[in-house]
Amino acid sequence: MGWLQQQVALVTGGGSGIGRAVVRRFLEEGCAGVGVLVRSQEQAESLVKEFGESVEIFLGDVRNPQDNLGAVEATVNKFGKLDTLVANAGVWDFFTRLEKMSLEQIANSFDEIFSINVKAYLLAAAAAAPHLRKSKGSMIFTLSNSAFYAGGGGPLYVASKHAGVGLVKQLAYEFAPDVRVNAVAPGGTVTPLRGPETLGKQENRLSEIPNFEASVAETMPLRFIAQPEDHAGHYVLLASKRNSKATTAAIIQSDGGWEIRKMRS
Numbered sequence: 424m425g426w427l428q429q430q431v432a433l434v435t436g437g438g439s440g441i442g443r444a445v446v447r448r449f450l451e452e453g454c455a456g457v458g459v460l461v462r463s464q465e466q467a468e469s470l471v472k473e474f475g476e477s478v479e480i481f482l483g484d485v486r487n488p489q490d491n492l493g494a495v496e497a498t499v500n501k502f503g504k505l506d507t508l509v510a511n512a513g514v515w516d517f518f519t520r521l522e523k524m525s526l527e528q529i530a531n532s533f534d535e536i537f538s539i540n541v542k543a544y545l546l547a548a549a550a551a552a553p554h555l556r557k558s559k560g561s562m563i564f565t566l567s568n569s570a571f572y573a574g575g576g577g578p579l580y581v582a583s584k585h586a587g588v589g590l591v592k593q594l595a596y597e598f599a600p601d602v603r604v605n606a607v608a609p610g611g612t613v614t615p616l617r618g619p620e621t622l623g624k625q626e627n628r629l630s631e632i633p634n635f636e637a638s639v640a641e642t643m644p645l646r647f648i649a650q651p652e653d654h655a656g657h658y659v660l661l662a663s664k665r666n667s668k669a670t671t672a673a674i675i676q677s678d679g680g681w682e683i684r685k686m687r688s
């Protein structure tokens with residue numbers, strides 16, 4: 424018996440990386456169905472190929488309020504309810520330092536990164552809220568080691584993920600006692616995480632950075648770089664109404680021990 428028997432979830436950005444590993448694991452744990460908000464037709468087709476009728480795909484952009492509503496409605500129409508929202512779609516800034524950007528780039532990239540990493544989480548939460556209140560469900564946000572520490576990105580990404588901590592706490596406060604609101608904060612993980620268009624990095628992929636895997640593994644006290652599936656169990660735990668009944672406003676760090684890493688000498 425899985426931990427999520429007969430549950431229904433919606434995962435944004437679930438076409439690749441960590442989101443996709445969560446979709447796979449939720450279905451393994453017994454979910455009746457999972458809605459997935461994806462950006463591209465290619466991701467949509469590949470999800471249907473892997474999961475068939477167990478997934479309901481909604482093609483859209485998480486920055487768009489109507490797309491968030493559409494994804495929630497499509498999921499509820501197909502599977503009858505919603506127990507868990509996983510707001511996960513994100514974009515990274517490829518360590519772009521403040522002084523490497525022009526003033527225009529700072530302004531535009533702030534808007535792009537915060538729209539995806541912060542605004543879209545709020546939109547998804549608002550769109551899902553009435554159904555989650557009804558099911559006494561939960562929200563789970565994908566944050567990052569950059570939600571707590573410097574050095575996992577540039578100032579725009581790090582600030583956007585720190586903002587996510589505020590979202591978790593405030594929404595947990597606003598939605599108690601009906602809906603639990605928690606987060607998972609992964610560290611460096613092998614995924615095709617992209618950069619912002621406003622920095623010309625939309626075709627760059629984190630997993631293609633030369634030596635990325637080895638350098639993360641070397642820095643992490645646990646001495647390995649995570650695969651997306653290494654984080655998925657934390658989402659299962661937080662989504663489980665039985666096993667996380669008393670947990671809200673919590674953030675599970677899944678980052679190989681970033682807190683206790685050795686500082687560069």
Ligand SMILES: NC(=O)c1ccc[n+]([C@@H]2O[C@H](COP(=O)([O-])OP(=O)(O)OC[C@H]3O[C@@H](n4cnc5c(N)ncnc54)[C@H](O)[C@@H]3O)[C@@H](O)[C@H]2O)c1
Nearest residue numbers: 436439440441484485512513567609610611612614615616
């Ligand atoms: N990979 C890492 O090292 C790492 C570390 C910490 C946190 N994270 C976080 O994990 C989350 C998932 O990222 P990932 O690493 O699995 O990378 P990923 O690129 O595989 O997943 C992100 C997904 O978000 C989607 N997306 C991006 N912008 C979108 C938009 N405007 N509308 C709809 N979908 C959009 C992408 O298409 C992609 O499928 C992100 O929030 C990221 O910040 C990743």
